[in-house]
Amino acid sequence: MSEIVDDPIRRPPVEDDEVPAFWRRLGLPGLADVHTHFLPPRLLRKVWAYFDAAGPLVGTEWPIRYRWSDAERVAHLHRLGVRAFTALAYPHRPGMAAALNRWTLDFARATPGCLPSATFYPEPEAVGYVTDALAEGARVFKVHVQVGGFLPTDPALDKVWGLLAEAGVPVVVHVGHAPVGTAHTGPEAFAALLARHPRLAAIVAHLGAPDYTAFLDLAESYERVRLDTTMAFTSFFDRFVPFPDGERSRLRELGLAGKVLLGSDFPNIPYPYAEQLDGLARLDLGDDWLRAVCWANAAALFDLS
16 A cells, blocks of 8 residues: 555545546546436435435535536536446435436436436336336436335335346445435345345445445345445545455455446535545555456446447
8 A cells, every 4th residue: 555655656546636647547548437426406406405404314414525517517527537427316205216217318318428327216107117218228227225215125116126137237226224224224135135136237335335244245146236336435434334454355356356336426425536536546456456446347337438
């Protein structure tokens, strides 16, 4: 680690304007971030207000760093060199998902670099609008069981999970207990889902924090289960749910095997985007690992060129 810190050429990025030098040094064409959020403006304002109030599912002060317009945030990702990103939306009640999908899919069509993104909720209409989203080209879905307040094994979703498993389209699943656990989160609930749908292409958000070990086990056990790095290894996250040092070797092997992907939670983060990359670099797991996590693994999954 000292070599990275002391060598100015290899020093991890601290500020956002240093990010392009980071991926260029690694010989990458840019970055691929599988966990970013773009929402309809009215809903986004409500989400930010919830963070501002340190709502019960946030549990701490969480100042939004990038409280900008859509255009400004897209331009910033492009300046950073983020060549592929998502517009992850998630409903907190029935009747929202179909409209969210219309917005996020339209947003992706109008936004260079944005992967067509969609979502769903346990409700009778889910199979229909998920089928429609796939037909419109959705390439990634998002489910947030903590916010939605449902178990991933809810019977209303069984056909949806089967449809997505058959299609091989990845689903970013926030199923870990962090930042605040509920009756619907945790590795047991996710393991039960995978037992029913072992071919599901799932990306576990936040490395499954705080149950890192259990979710690493699931990524090793299921061919299509991957993990994203969202907020992990940042000073903000490490205060609450630090990654266990003893699992770094497994994290390295999974990353090199294509199973760890860069995620950031942009724009809903209380620190510069660069800090996510700084945290990954300071793990000192090697440049090949950084190349895989920051670009190659997502490039293979989403067939990026």
